[in-house]
Amino acid sequence: MSPRPDLGPKPRLGYANSRIERTAEWRRDTTAFEQDPQARTYAIGGEMVMLKNTAVGLDPLFTVAEARRFEGTAETVFLGLMHGAPRFAVALNARTITALQARNDFTIVDLRSIAVRGLLDAEHLPPLGEGKALLNWHERHRFCPNCGAPTQPVEAGWRRDCPACTLQHFPRTDPVAIMLAIDGERCVLGRSHRFQPGMWSCLPGYVEPGEAIEDAVRRETREEAGILCGRVAYFASQPWPFPTSLMVGCHAEALSREIVIDRAELDDARWFKREEVALMLARQHPDGFTAPQPVAIAYHIIRAWVEDGVAFA
Numbered sequence: 001m002s003p004r005p006d007l008g009p010k011p012r013l014g015y016a017n018s019r020i021e022r023t024a025e026w027r028r029d030t031t032a033f034e035q036d037p038q039a040r041t042y043a044i045g046g047e048m049v050m051l052k053n054t055a056v057g058l059d060p061l062f063t064v065a066e067a068r069r070f071e072g073t074a075e076t077v078f079l080g081l082m083h084g085a086p087r088f089a090v091a092l093n094a095r096t097i098t099a100l101q102a103r104n105d106f107t108i109v110d111l112r113s114i115a116v117r118g119l120l121d122a123e124h125l126p127p128l129g130e131g132k133a134l135l136n137w138h139e140r141h142r143f144c145p146n147c148g149a150p151t152q153p154v155e156a157g158w159r160r161d162c163p164a165c166t167l168q169h170f171p172r173t174d175p176v177a178i179m180l181a182i183d184g185e186r187c188v189l190g191r192s193h194r195f196q197p198g199m200w201s202c203l204p205g206y207v208e209p210g211e212a213i214e215d216a217v218r219r220e221t222r223e224e225a226g227i228l229c230g231r232v233a234y235f236a237s238q239p240w241p242f243p244t245s246l247m248v249g250c251h252a253e254a255l256s257r258e259i260v261i262d263r264a265e266l267d268d269a270r271w272f273k274r275e276e277v278a279l280m281l282a283r284q285h286p287d288g289f290t291a292p293q294p295v296a297i298a299y300h301i302i303r304a305w306v307e308d309g310v311a312f313a
C-alpha cells in the first residue's frame with residue numbers, strides 16, 4: 001500500500017465556533033441595539049438566504065430598516081453581538097423570496113450552498129445557522145402545543161408565550177448522534193439513499209427521548225448496519241440548522257463484524273480499511289469513492305480516526 005496522502009491543515013468545521021456573543025441578559029429589550037448604527041441583520045426565508053450583490057462580492061448584512069422594508073417579513077430575532085455590533089435575523093416569507101429572486105441586485109441561495117461553495121466569509125456561517133434554526137422554530141410554533149391558542153414571540157425571539165394557558169415555549173434543538181464504528185484498522189461507512197454516487201459517510205440517527213447519546217450510537221449502528229458496539233467516545237459537536245439539529249460526533253468500538261443493512265434507511269454499508277478511507281478524504285480513491293465535505297462533522301470524525309486513531313476510555 002502506498003504511503004498515506006497528506007491531508008494538509010485541518011479545515012474549519014462549518015456552522016461551529018461562533019463569534020457571536022449571545023448576551024441573553026439583553027433579550028428583554030433590544031430597542032437600543034436595533035437603533036445602534038452598527039446593527040445589521042441577516043434576511044432568511046426558509047432554506048434561503050438573501051445576499052446583496054456588491055462591487056466587492058456578496059454581502060449578507062442589511063440594516064434592520066432595510067430588511068423590514070421587504071414585503072412579507074415576519075419575526076425579527078436578536079442573535080447577539082458580533083465584534084460588539086448587534087446582529088439580528090429577519091424572516092422573509094416564501095412569496096417574497098420568489099419575488100426577490102427576479103431582481104439582479106440580490107443573490108438568493110440556500111445555506112448549504114453558501115457553506116459548501118464558500119460564498120461568504122466562514123464567520124457568517126454560525127450566525128446564519130443560529131438565525132435559520134430560530135426562525136424555523138418560530139414558523140412551526142405559531143400555536144400553543146398545549147391549548148392551541150396563538151402564541152406570541154418575546155425575549156427578542158428566544159421564547160413564545162401562550163396568553164391563554166400561560167405556558168412558555170422555548171426554541172428546540174434536536175440532537176443527532178453521528179458515529180464511526182471502528183475495529184482496529186477498519187471502520188464502517190454507509191450510504192444514504194440521497195447521497196451522490198460514490199460518497200460514503202458516518203451513520204447518523206436522532207437521539208430518542210429518554211436515551212443517552214452513547215445508547216443512541218449503539219442502537220443506530222445496530223439498527224442500520226447490524227453492528228454491535230461497546231465503548232463510545234465523544235468527539236465533537238456541530239450545530240446543523242437543517243432545520244434545528246445538533247450533530248453529536250462519536251467514535252464507537254465495534255464488537256461484531258457482520259454487516260446487516262436496513263435497506264429502508266441505507267443504500268449500502270460496508271467495512272473500509274484505514275488506508276482506503278485516507279484516499280477517500282484526499283479524493284484520490286481509485287474507484288472515485290469520497291468522504292463528506294469538510295464543512296460537515298463526518299469529515300472530521302473520519303479524519304481524526306485516520307490520522308490519530310481513537311483511544312476508548
Ligand SMILES: [Zn+2]
Nearest residue numbers: 144147162165
Ligand atoms: Zn396555551
